[in-house]
Amino acid sequence: MSTQREADEAEIRQHVSKIIEGLRAKDLECLKQLYATDVVSFDVEPPLQHVGIEAKLKNWEKVFTFFQDVTYEVRDLTLTVSDDVAFGHGFGRLGGTLKNGTATSGMWVRATFCFRKIDGNWLIAHDQVSVPLDILSGKGVTDLEP
Numbered sequence: 633m634s635t636q637r638e639a640d641e642a643e644i645r646q647h648v649s650k651i652i653e654g655l656r657a658k659d660l661e662c663l664k665q666l667y668a669t670d671v672v673s674f675d676v677e678p679p680l681q682h683v684g685i686e687a688k689l690k691n692w693e694k695v696f697t698f699f700q701d702v703t704y705e706v707r708d709l710t711l712t713v714s715d716d717v718a719f720g721h722g723f724g725r726l727g728g729t730l731k732n733g734t735a736t737s738g739m740w741v742r743a744t745f746c747f748r749k750i751d752g753n754w755l756i757a758h759d760q761v762s763v764p765l766d767i768l769s770g771k772g773v774t775d776l777e778p
Contacts, residue, residue: 637713640718644711645709647754648745658696660693666756667757674762699729707724710722717749723741743759744758
């Protein structure tokens with residue numbers, strides 16, 4: 633018999649799977665259902681923060697303009713779940729086939745997801761994606777793997 637926390641964790645993992653499915657299908661409507669309307673996203677591209685669901689969807693829309701086919705994978709996702717908030721961290725990699733036909737496996741990034749249970753549904757209230765920084769050169773290190 634599973635506890636409520638185990639059920640919530642399973643639901644959140646399914647939620648992350650829906651992100652993967654939505655990206656592969658290039659389905660902005662699917663993705664829109666996964667985020668809180670006031671989501672704050674710290675993505676790899678400027679500005680420092682993207683506030684609100686429309687800003688988050690614009691980032692995904694940009695991805696779809698560069699890629700003919702999108703792949704996305706998440707590894708080593710660890711979750712901590714409470715009654716109405718949860719957070720998780722792991723690694724993500726966006727890749728696929730670019731519009732010019734070039735295939736790319738992408739780069740691994742560090743990813744953090746923060747969820748809130750809103751009206752009984754787990755939604756992403758905050759996410760952050762980053763790459764390590766080489767302090768001496770001031771450049772991101774994009775060739776690391778989990």
